[in-house]
Amino acid sequence: MKHAFCALLGGTMLATPALAQDTDLLIGSTSASSSHYGYFVAVGQLINENAEGLSASVVETGATMDNIRRMARGQVDLGLVTTNTVQHAVTGTNAFDGNPQDLHLLWVYTNAPQNVVVRKDAGVDSLEGLKGVRFNPGIKGSSTEATTEAVFETLGLTADFVRGSTTDIVGAIKDNRVAGYVKSGAGQKLDGSTMDIATSVDITVLGLTDEQARTLRDEMPDISVVDIPEGAAEGIPTYSTWSFGVGVAAPASMDEETAYKIVSAIMADESAQANAMASLKGADLAQMTLDYGTIPLHPGAARWFQEEGLEIPAKLQPGG
Numbered sequence: 001m002k003h004a005f006c007a008l009l010g011g012t013m014l015a016t017p018a019l020a021q022d023t024d025l026l027i028g029s030t031s032a033s034s035s036h037y038g039y040f041v042a043v044g045q046l047i048n049e050n051a052e053g054l055s056a057s058v059v060e061t062g063a064t065m066d067n068i069r070r071m072a073r074g075q076v077d078l079g080l081v082t083t084n085t086v087q088h089a090v091t092g093t094n095a096f097d098g099n100p101q102d103l104h105l106l107w108v109y110t111n112a113p114q115n116v117v118v119r120k121d122a123g124v125d126s127l128e129g130l131k132g133v134r135f136n137p138g139i140k141g142s143s144t145e146a147t148t149e150a151v152f153e154t155l156g157l158t159a160d161f162v163r164g165s166t167t168d169i170v171g172a173i174k175d176n177r178v179a180g181y182v183k184s185g186a187g188q189k190l191d192g193s194t195m196d197i198a199t200s201v202d203i204t205v206l207g208l209t210d211e212q213a214r215t216l217r218d219e220m221p222d223i224s225v226v227d228i229p230e231g232a233a234e235g236i237p238t239y240s241t242w243s244f245g246v247g248v249a250a251p252a253s254m255d256e257e258t259a260y261k262i263v264s265a266i267m268a269d270e271s272a273q274a275n276a277m278a279s280l281k282g283a284d285l286a287q288m289t290l291d292y293g294t295i296p297l298h299p300g301a302a303r304w305f306q307e308e309g310l311e312i313p314a315k316l317q318p319g320g
Helices: 035-050 064-072 083-091 143-155 166-174 192-198 210-219 256-268 272-276 285-292 299-307
Strands: 006-009 012-015 023-028 054-059 078-082 103-119 134-136 180-184 203-206 224-228 239-251
Touching (some): 023 035, 023 064, 023 256, 035 054, 035 256, 054 256, 064 078, 064 083, 064 239, 078 083, 078 143, 083 239, 103 143, 103 192, 103 285, 103 299, 143 239, 166 180, 166 192, 203 239, 210 224, 210 239, 239 285, 256 285, 256 299, 285 299
Parallel strands (some): 023 054, 023 078
Antiparallel strands (some): 006 012, 078 239, 103 203, 224 239
């Protein structure tokens, strides 16, 4: 990150005005094969075009867990997070037990159903049927991976987990070296990488039973259980699965004005984000943030909400 500075040389002050150069921001995203990566490319363009004094670049990463670690190391300035994992990070629970992270929420842009996708010829017709089957629980280092493992443990499910990147796993499923994977959906539709698999092999989606859904609602309050209507992809009937929100967080070290400019640019947009991710057409990002946010807003983000006259819930209040 570039910072303007003043230097005293030979008793003469040489000042570089704060607006003479842009503040460079690195945005942690996810795998380039994910539809969420395209969304962050649009976010970067919006910042570059509409946030004065800021210049953003998108970095391909391993998604939420990787982004949180990179923000802690100062390697990225903001990044994709899921609402459940970032809540664990801030409270120092689950994977962050005893190691709380100082992060603030900027906005939430979608709710991400976790789709359990398998090759139809794998002969698996239920989550219980994955026992002993080579199966990827989500991109390595992602919130999908961590949440899948927690869900399986809660429900007493097992599988022969295979780790890897989205690109590796998509290829392995096509080659029948892995039976399937868990992948965040794009709204109520299957992800682009899943549709890529479907061009080569027939797929099916495994849903939760009513009993499993009740168990998750009772024992995992940091996630939601959602019903996906028929048509997530051609030939896919309605099913139930677990879900969490997906948004953008930044370290507390980000200054208020930078966060305010970023959120203002994102909230003012009427087309770029929806063009990058079709499920966002008509979405109210401000309301989604208030509904699905799980950690306090960054003071700069809160300023935008307050200026718009929106009531910020207690759990999202900065310093709350």
